[in-house]
Amino acid sequence: MKITDIELGMLRVPLKTPFKTALRTVDTVEDIVVLVRTDTGHTGHGEAPATAVITGDTHGSIIEAIERFIKPRLIGQEIANLNHICGLIQGSMERNTSAKAAVEIAVYDLWAQLYGAPLYKMLGGGDPVITTDITISVDHIDKMVADSIAAVERGFDSLKIKVGKDIGLDIERVKAIHAAVEGRALLRLDANQGWTPKQAVFAMHALEQAGVLLELLEQPVKAADIEGLKYVTERVHTPVMADESVFGPAQVFDLIERRAADIINIKLMKTGGLSNAIRIADIASLYGVQCMIGCMIESAISVAAAVHLAVAKADTITKVDLDGPSLGQFNPVEGGVIFNESEITITDAPGLGIREIRGLEMLAR
Secondary structure, rough: EEEEEEEEEEEEEEEEEEEEEEEEEEEEEEEEEEEEEOOOOEEEEEEOOOOOOOOOOOHHHHHHHHHHHHHHHHHOOOOOOOOHHHHHHHHOOOOOOOHHHHHHHHHHHHHHHHHHEEEEHHHHOOOEEOOOOOEEOOHHHHHHHHHHHHHHHHHEEEEEOOOOOOOHHHHHHHHHEEEEOOOOEEEEEOOOOOOOHHHHHHHHHHHHOOOOOOOOOEOOOOOOHHHHHHHHHHHHOOEEEEEEOOOHHHHHHHHHHHOOOOEEEEEHHOOOOHHHHHHHHHHHHOOEEEEEEEEOOHHHHHHHHHHHHHHHHHOOOOEEOHHHHHEOOOOOEEEEEEOOOOEEOOOOOEEEEEEEEEOOEEOOO
């Protein structure tokens, strides 16, 4: 099975409600879709969102990276030589992690198709059913409380609460949500780099002293402020998770050795795809550090790849934040992983199992 072509398309899916964090507001999934074609007629599917405020990737940069730097290296390559292909992708340029991830996902899809097995089985197997949390966007307190109650009533037992806009209001937001859903859902707090180290410690002490029990605090400080992250980790009881501070394996080693965080958040769009995500999970496992698997504003294409990884590395990836498909007004993907509110199930279809992507607009070449 050889790669003969790589085609690109644009996928748009309106969200049920705007996605709001301390960094941005998004109302539509607008992702670049990658179709890797082969001489056997098989197609591998991948996807990349433009998350400029986090990864630096835009639609234009993703397209340029794939067309000019990645695609020329891959034409004619044998899918069976997976590690070699991943090396070509990762070595094609610096950064551009979302573009690399989209192509790698499609290649892994084909690799599993080549051997007629679901991707998670090729990665080591596991229980093909997992549960995800759902994001509660930062907003007015009443809206966030209403959204939290609605999520619990839909069956979600873990809520990811977005904060980081206003420290005093953030504390009141969390207290109100905790009071509304106490005993019915775990709360995960995500400040998206919105606090200073001292603000984070102040907020967490206030919440802990008020009896608000949180499962974790995600990325409270700026991504580059590893000392600030360590400052928070050393001073609060709630486990602290690094997200934007960790893109690749080398950063994971540094973070663990400095004891700057308790948990690592793996996202394929940060790692540049599955190969480095697997390395990160393995490094974390060696040190006994738990991981979360997360996503950007993505559809069921790339999130499916994250699901397969989560199942195969379930001993280390103990927390799941793959609610992207649940946030959209519809699922454009036929086949593959089944997203049913909080429950996510992998079928026995080879690779990612994707049969069709509805509404895909192919890009001019």
